Amino acid sequence: MALSTQPYKGARDFYPEDKRLQKYIFGKLRSVVEQFGYEEYDAPIIEPLELYLTKTSEEIVNEQTYAFEDRGGRQVVIRPEMTPTVSRMVAARRQELAYPLRWYSIPNLWRYERPQHGRLREHWQLNVDIFGVEDIVAEQEIIMLADAIFKSFGAKPDMYTIKLNSRKFINYVLGDYLSLKPEQAAKMCRLIDHMHRLDRADFTSQADAICVGSKAGTVEKMLSVLDAGSFDSLPPALRDHPGLAELQKTMSLLHEAGVTNVVFDVTLMRGFDYYTDLVFELFDTHPDNNRAIMGGGRYDGLVALFGVEPLPTVGFGLGDVTLTDFLKIHELLPKLPAETDLYVAVVGDVLQLAQKAIAELRSKRLNLSVDLTGRKLDKQLSMADKKGLRYVLIIGQQEISTGQFTLKDLQTGKEAKLTLDQIAEEITKSRHSEL
Amino acid sequence: MALSTQPYKGARDFYPEDKRLQKYIFGKLRSVVEQFGYEEYDAPIIEPLELYLTKTSEEIVNEQTYAFEDRGGRQVVIRPEMTPTVSRMVAARRQELAYPLRWYSIPNLWRYERPQHGRLREHWQLNVDIFGVEDIVAEQEIIMLADAIFKSFGAKPDMYTIKLNSRKFINYVLGDYLSLKPEQAAKMCRLIDHMHRLDRADFTSQADAICVGSKAGTVEKMLSVLDAGSFDSLPPALRDHPGLAELQKTMSLLHEAGVTNVVFDVTLMRGFDYYTDLVFELFDTHPDNNRAIMGGGRYDGLVALFGVEPLPTVGFGLGDVTLTDFLKIHELLPKLPAETDLYVAVVGDVLQLAQKAIAELRSKRLNLSVDLTGRKLDKQLSMADKKGLRYVLIIGQQEISTGQFTLKDLQTGKEAKLTLDQIAEEITKSRHSEL
Numbered sequence: 001m002a003l004s005t006q007p008y009k010g011a012r013d014f015y016p017e018d019k020r021l022q023k024y025i026f027g028k029l030r031s032v033v034e035q036f037g038y039e040e041y042d043a044p045i046i047e048p049l050e051l052y053l054t055k056t057s058e059e060i061v062n063e064q065t066y067a068f069e070d071r072g073g074r075q076v077v078i079r080p081e082m083t084p085t086v087s088r089m090v091a092a093r094r095q096e097l098a099y100p101l102r103w104y105s106i107p108n109l110w111r112y113e114r115p116q117h118g119r120l121r122e123h124w125q126l127n128v129d130i131f132g133v134e135d136i137v138a139e140q141e142i143i144m145l146a147d148a149i150f151k152s153f154g155a156k157p158d159m160y161t162i163k164l165n166s167r168k169f170i171n172y173v174l175g176d177y178l179s180l181k182p183e184q185a186a187k188m189c190r191l192i193d194h195m196h197r198l199d200r201a202d203f204t205s206q207a208d209a210i211c212v213g214s215k216a217g218t219v220e221k222m223l224s225v226l227d228a229g230s231f232d233s234l235p236p237a238l239r240d241h242p243g244l245a246e247l248q249k250t251m252s253l254l255h256e257a258g259v260t261n262v263v264f265d266v267t268l269m270r271g272f273d274y275y276t277d278l279v280f281e282l283f284d285t286h287p288d289n290n291r292a293i294m295g296g297g298r299y300d301g302l303v304a305l306f307g308v309e310p311l312p313t314v315g316f317g318l319g320d321v322t323l324t325d326f327l328k329i330h331e332l333l334p335k336l337p338a339e340t341d342l343y344v345a346v347v348g349d350v351l352q353l354a355q356k357a358i359a360e361l362r363s364k365r366l367n368l369s370v371d372l373t374g375r376k377l378d379k380q381l382s383m384a385d386k387k388g389l390r391y392v393l394i395i396g397q398q399e400i401s402t403g404q405f406t407l408k409d410l411q412t413g414k415e416a417k418l419t420l421d422q423i424a425e426e427i428t429k430s431r432h433s434e435l
Numbered sequence: 436m437a438l439s440t441q442p443y444k445g446a447r448d449f450y451p452e453d454k455r456l457q458k459y460i461f462g463k464l465r466s467v468v469e470q471f472g473y474e475e476y477d478a479p480i481i482e483p484l485e486l487y488l489t490k491t492s493e494e495i496v497n498e499q500t501y502a503f504e505d506r507g508g509r510q511v512v513i514r515p516e517m518t519p520t521v522s523r524m525v526a527a528r529r530q531e532l533a534y535p536l537r538w539y540s541i542p543n544l545w546r547y548e549r550p551q552h553g554r555l556r557e558h559w560q561l562n563v564d565i566f567g568v569e570d571i572v573a574e575q576e577i578i579m580l581a582d583a584i585f586k587s588f589g590a591k592p593d594m595y596t597i598k599l600n601s602r603k604f605i606n607y608v609l610g611d612y613l614s615l616k617p618e619q620a621a622k623m624c625r626l627i628d629h630m631h632r633l634d635r636a637d638f639t640s641q642a643d644a645i646c647v648g649s650k651a652g653t654v655e656k657m658l659s660v661l662d663a664g665s666f667d668s669l670p671p672a673l674r675d676h677p678g679l680a681e682l683q684k685t686m687s688l689l690h691e692a693g694v695t696n697v698v699f700d701v702t703l704m705r706g707f708d709y710y711t712d713l714v715f716e717l718f719d720t721h722p723d724n725n726r727a728i729m730g731g732g733r734y735d736g737l738v739a740l741f742g743v744e745p746l747p748t749v750g751f752g753l754g755d756v757t758l759t760d761f762l763k764i765h766e767l768l769p770k771l772p773a774e775t776d777l778y779v780a781v782v783g784d785v786l787q788l789a790q791k792a793i794a795e796l797r798s799k800r801l802n803l804s805v806d807l808t809g810r811k812l813d814k815q816l817s818m819a820d821k822k823g824l825r826y827v828l829i830i831g832q833q834e835i836s837t838g839q840f841t842l843k844d845l846q847t848g849k850e851a852k853l854t855l856d857q858i859a860e861e862i863t864k865s866r867h868s869e870l
Contacts, residue, residue: 002742003485005527008511011479013524016538019475035797037775037804040454044446044557045480045543046501046513050438066481068503071547076443078481078513089448092440098821100807103451108480112506122479130807137786137807148797257790307437340472351572355692362470362583369472372535372565372572386533 010113010121020336022124025320025327026106029126032152036145038102038128043085045108049075051084054305059190060271064111078110082127083274083302083315090131091306099132099311118291118322128296129315131303136246138314139278139298140253146282146294146316147259154332157261160293161283164251165268167275167297169243173225177238178218184210186273192226193269226267234266247278274299280316289329294318341427343384344370347377347396354395357405357420361393364424368393385410391427445548445556455771457559460755460762461541464561467584471576473537473563478520480543484510486519489740494625495706499546513545517562518709518737518750525566526741534567534746553726553757563731564750566738571681573749574713574733575688581717581729581751582694589767592696595728596718599686600703602710602732604678608660612673613653619645621708627661628704661702669701678712685713709734715751724764729753776862778819779805782812782831789830792840792855796828799859803828820845826862 007013014022030040052061066078079085082105090097110122128145130138143162150160170192174185187210195203207219228234231244238244247264254262270279279297284290296316304310327333342361346354351372361368369389371380377394384392394406404417407426418426442448449457465475487496501513514520517540525532545557563580565573578597585595605627609620622645630638642654656670663669666679673679682699689697705714714732719725731751739745762768777796781789786807796803804824806815812829819827829841839852842861853861 003489003523003740004483005523005741007523008479008481008483009507009509011481013479013527014477015524015528016474016476019477022477023475034774034802035800037778037802039451039774040458041451042449042454042457044443044448046443046446046545046557048439048443054438063506066503066505068501070501071498072444074444088438088440088442089450092448093450098818100804102804110481122481133807135807135809141805141807253787256787258794305438306440339469339474343472352688352691359692365470367469367472369535369537370576372568372570372576374570383533 008121010115012120012122020339021324021333022320024334024336025323026124028152029106029149029318032149033104033126033128033145036102036141036148038104038145041086041089041103041105042107043079043082043089043105045078045110046070046076047079047085047088049077051088052077052080058273060111064113066110066112079107080109080111081272082107082109082125082317083129083272083299086127086129086315087302087313088306090311091303091308094303094308094311097131100138101131102129103131104128118289118325120321123322124320126318126320127315128318129313131311131313133314134312136250136253136278138312139250139280140257142296142314142316143250143254143262143280144257144259146296146318149318150282153327155326155330159285159330160261160326161285162254162259162262163265163268163281163283164247164262165265165279166241166243166247166277167279168277169238169241169247170266170269172241172243173222173238177225178214178222180211180214180218184214188222189269190271192267193271195226195267228266231264243277250278270295270297272299274302276300278314282318284326284329286326286329289325291322293322293326337431338388339367340369340387340389341367341391341431342369342423343380343387343389343392344368345377345380345384345392345394346371346374347394349374350395350397350400353397353400357395357400360420361424364420366424366427381408381410391430393423443556445550447555447557455774456759456768457755459769459771460758461559463587464541464584464753467587468539468561468563468580471537471580471583473539473580476521476524476538476540477542478514478517478524478540480513480545481505481511482514482520482523484512486523487512487515493708495546499548501545501547514542515544515546516707517542517544517560517752518564518707518734521562521564521750522737522748523741525746526738526743529738529743529746532566535573536566537564538566539563553724553760555756558757559755561753561755562750563753564748566746566748568749569735569747571685571688571713573747574685574715575692577731577749577751578685578689578697578715579692579694581731581753584753585717588762590761590765594720594765595696595761596720597689597694597697598700598703598716598718599682599697600700600714601676601678601682601712602714603712604673604676604682605701605704607676607678608657608673612660613649613657615646615649615653619649623657624704627702628706630661630702663701666699682713705730705732707734709737711735713749717753719761719764721761721764724760726757728757728761772866773823774802775804775822775824776802776826776866777804777858778815778822778824778827779803780812780815780819780827780829781806781809782829784809785830785832785835788832788835792830792835795855796859799855801859801862816843816845826865828858 060080065080070076105127106124108124174180191206211218251262275297277298281292282294284293298314300312390411392408399405407418407423408415495515500515505511540562541559543559609615626641646653686697710732712733716727717729719728733749735747825846827843834840842853842858843850
């Protein structure tokens, strides 16, 4: 029986047109994060399972990891997220590294989930982290950077909203204000994280179940917090919490720096257990794609799990699947030209004689794809067209003898006899006009 | 107990200085293969196990794959090589694609092996393939391309040798000339593939064991072939084999095209079962690194395993670990500058006032890393130095008021008061002089 040509379920093949788009997107990401002084790192896609046991969410570790035993009996996983890895790497050089440390990576991450719109089993995710800054200027920079990424793709502020919340504040609400026990509070966090996917009745009944044994009215009291659309509509007893003051200060710093589409969202949780303070998400405002595109926060406790001095850290992740959906729905993706500049049609048995001219054009930084088949010219021309290439260089005996080569523009149908220098000039010019 | 900071055994962390080197190398690879008209593709790192069962070598599948069952009961592997994947992807669009089809990829590949010099459990491997050309001009192009890659790094022809052999010829030698049965011939291929790692006595005794039941003198007869250093020293009965004629023709095409360090090596096998015709390897001639750096060949049968029309194919793989070893030992690696152009030292409580100048320099395509700590200037300067950065921009109240900023060159110790435009000009100039 023939083998299947399908990729593994929930994962993507990147044909050249897909890869071109990915390279365009990754190129923009790299360019903006490097403008902010971040340096790229990377690490193996396989990590020991223990790396995820303490601080990644239980749901991810127990139900969604690609975990297995290697041939040497080690429990390993294909990484589901990058934060434990970057914490491990920083901890390994805790003393030698220079702070503030700014690092980024674009790793491939895997989770065993039911594939759905905007969510596959693998994605590439830009991870950006700043280590060694306790002050909220770290949050300010990280959010400004996320904002700059979206602007670099041409996004306008009304296309997205940046939502902020404070884990410290939420912990206070659940623990002190509502008197939930730690296990109840942890469950409630996860429930609130899924709040927008549940209808009100479902949410309330699940919240009631968590609150069994608590004072009557606890869920109503919680809802009066979760329903608050602004600082001013929070219950007065909560308004002076220092977590909120930090959050408000962060918002005003962002405003001053020109990031104005920032809002407070008390229901924002983020799925990971390691966040300790401010958390944030960038939300698509398009009605057909109302979802989080980027998310992150402060996690000051992770590096210390490796037995070194703690390190304040703020970071975010931005996945390629959700980002591409955002760019598509807002029509921000350009038509990308092929990397190949010229298709070379060889007329007659002159391929070896043509090698010199071909090599010369390549040395002038032109990308040439040579038809090696010896078939008829019209077939060669139609193949260039099928490949989506605009220019064909026609080389026959006469061209080689005279040094005048035929350049055909398939878009306009025009042909010209040119020297190699002229061809290089022409193509370089047309390349720039396409940018 | 604290978590370990070590990466998974046999795999690499890429700290920013390592990643910078990798990006330099991959950039060169991409640039040269694209000059030859190849387009980049990619695919998931997880593939179904069945993809490797028929044609990858038995040793790899049974002893070296990272194979496991996913949570849905599918048998999968982390890909050990890319050739089955690219064959699958081409087969899926066999009719739509335009031939000759030129594709490349730089996938991360995994094999469970004992880590040793030049061989880890994972590596990144440039894979270059041309589909749809039956003639040896495909081999010529592929080998010229490999050669161009090495030259682009500054390698000289005496630093490496390109070895060629013909599977068709070897199959004829083992089957017709030595009368080995197919199983014996397959085993002998694998033994010859390891020949250079065995001493003569070991090799002969293992060859004897494979030849049990064959005519007396079979191993001696085989050795008289394997010991031939050139076409002329082969036993006369073999010299007219058509596989050798193709090989000689390929060598002469390469010579004409300026690739002169090509030799015939009758012991060259390549580890994979899918090669059908010419095979080749690029060998490091350095006495301390005498090993294959790149290898490939023609495999005309693989695409048809997916139930579509067969497609002639020639390709090669070039791993980043062996390539980096080659570049290091021949001292071909340049000192690479940091991506960050400027460290910004902020003097006094003026960070928010400085944001405008920082944003302006970023908009001029400069990469700036800002010290967010508010510590003393000398500490900020020493941090820039620790990060290996040459230029520091000093911003205090006075600089912001006057629009004249202090640019300090840590290499020369010189300082100058400049406008933002002048700073951008200065830095851009120094960047170019470093290239």
